[in-house]
Amino acid sequence: MNADLSVSPLSLAILGLISLQPLSGYDLRKCFATTPMGHFSASPGAVYPALGRLEKAGWIQGAQDDRQELRPRRMFSLTEEGKAILVAYLSRGITREDVIWRLDELLLRFSFMGHWVTKARVKRFLIQFGQEACRYVEVLRAQRASFPDLPSATARLALEYGIEQYQAAVRWADQALVEVGSKP
Amino acid sequence: MNADLSVSPLSLAILGLISLQPLSGYDLRKCFATTPMGHFSASPGAVYPALGRLEKAGWIQGAQDDRQELRPRRMFSLTEEGKAILVAYLSRGITREDVIWRLDELLLRFSFMGHWVTKARVKRFLIQFGQEACRYVEVLRAQRASFPDLPSATARLALEYGIEQYQAAVRWADQALVEVGSKP
DNA sequence: CGATACATGTAACCGGTTACATGATTTT
DNA sequence: AAAATCATGTAACCGGTTACATGTATCG
Numbered sequence: 001m002n003a004d005l006s007v008s009p010l011s012l013a014i015l016g017l018i019s020l021q022p023l024s025g026y027d028l029r030k031c032f033a034t035t036p037m038g039h040f041s042a043s044p045g046a047v048y049p050a051l052g053r054l055e056k057a058g059w060i061q062g063a064q065d066d067r068q069e070l071r072p073r074r075m076f077s078l079t080e081e082g083k084a085i086l087v088a089y090l091s092r093g094i095t096r097e098d099v100i101w102r103l104d105e106l107l108l109r110f111s112f113m114g115h116w117v118t119k120a121r122v123k124r125f126l127i128q129f130g131q132e133a134c135r136y137v138e139v140l141r142a143q144r145a146s147f148p149d150l151p152s153a154t155a156r157l158a159l160e161y162g163i164e165q166y167q168a169a170v171r172w173a174d175q176a177l178v179e180v181g182s183k184p
Numbered sequence: 185m186n187a188d189l190s191v192s193p194l195s196l197a198i199l200g201l202i203s204l205q206p207l208s209g210y211d212l213r214k215c216f217a218t219t220p221m222g223h224f225s226a227s228p229g230a231v232y233p234a235l236g237r238l239e240k241a242g243w244i245q246g247a248q249d250d251r252q253e254l255r256p257r258r259m260f261s262l263t264e265e266g267k268a269i270l271v272a273y274l275s276r277g278i279t280r281e282d283v284i285w286r287l288d289e290l291l292l293r294f295s296f297m298g299h300w301v302t303k304a305r306v307k308r309f310l311i312q313f314g315q316e317a318c319r320y321v322e323v324l325r326a327q328r329a330s331f332p333d334l335p336s337a338t339a340r341l342a343l344e345y346g347i348e349q350y351q352a353a354v355r356w357a358d359q360a361l362v363e364v365g366s367k368p
Numbered sequence: 369c370g371a372t373a374c375a376t377g378t379a380a381c382c383g384g385t386t387a388c389a390t391g392a393t394t395t396t
Numbered sequence: 397a398a399a400a401t402c403a404t405g406t407a408a409c410c411g412g413t414t415a416c417a418t419g420t421a422t423c424g
Contacts, residue, residue, distance in 0.1 A: 052405095072403085152299050154297045160360075165352055210376075229414070233412090234411085255421095257374090
């Protein structure tokens with residue numbers, strides 16, 4: 001109902017995973033525990049309440065799994081509204097702030113884009129991402145230059161770590177753009 | 185008093201900055217707002233309570249700034265105990281989990297190491313960091329290889345982004361080690 | 369005179385962490 | 397018999413976010 005309701009990274013990850021196939025809370029936790037998506041938390045105290053909130057919002061629905069053996073599972077799948085929210089979220093443009101402050105979330109978004117948005121949007125994402133990352137490299141370089149009073153060699157090196165990371169991001173975006181563009 | 189008390193990244197950043205010179209809460213917020221350290225939060229609702237906790241723990245102490253003009257500031261400096269906690273924290277070895285789940289915090293630690301720990305420890309940090317990052321690159325590569333069923337091209341590319349980031353980290357550590365080693 | 373910078377703080381809210389509870393089935 | 401796996405959840409705690417309150421000094 002409310003597409004600009006802000007979605008926490010964990011909720012976005014859940015929405016994205018469930019969009020691929022119905023999953024139980026336990027399935028989600030296993031997935032978080034064994035992949036880098038675990039950065040958005042694998043603890044039961046985060047996953048189950050998040051599922052509850054998403055169900056209450058009407059974005060996912062749980063169906064009792066009718067097996068006799070073991071404890072019954074609740075398999076969650078996306079509702080139409082949930083699908084709309086997910087697509088809206090994945091379609092959002094990238095801001096400079098996203099690239100600086102919410103890199104992880106951006107990559108999470110990107111990882112689900114392949115399924116639900118057009119190739120043109122994927123390309124736009126990569127172009128904007130590369131541009132903003134490039135700009136931020138300049139900002140960081142300027143910071144390095146304007147703080148010759150950087151308190152120590154390690155502080156300078158830590159800043160250079162950030163520069164290297166964003167440069168790698170720029171290269172990745174360029175390469176990914178080539179790959180996405182070449183496979184029609 | 186308790187060196188294995190876990191310190192939040194924000195508290196560590198505050199401890200580190202104050203270790204360089206006495207600062208007010210406002211100074212800290214400005215610093216967070218204008219540098220990548222802001223990743224550990226610049227909001228007053230985080231900084232002032234954190235200062236309160238650190239003071240209560242006896243790791244920092246605030247002194248009223250005796251200026252007539254403007255509102256009086258409280259300038260915080262490290263106590264001896266706070267200094268000990270900081271050094272203990274900076275001296276810690278790196279675990280695989282740190283490299284996978286707490287990269288930001290690791291770099292924060294590194295940025296303050298130059299002041300308070302020996303060059304040998306800085307080198308050890310870089311060696312361990314490089315090793316663990318290298319190992320994690322292999323883990324991620326294995327994941328890419330073992331999931332040919334990766335749901336989409338963008339999901340694969342997102343994983344490759346992670347690989348590129350950690351590879352850049354390995355290169356950075358190697359280069360940093362050379363720089364630290366060459367300047368006696 | 370209004371905006372901005374200086375400066376410190378509080379309160380409501382949200383959500384993640386850790387640890388625990390529960391209980392069946394399968395493996396050692 | 398014990399441990400591990402499957403499976404869902406709760407409760408206390410902690411701490412970050414947002415927004416607000418308060419008040420002075422300076423700049424345009």
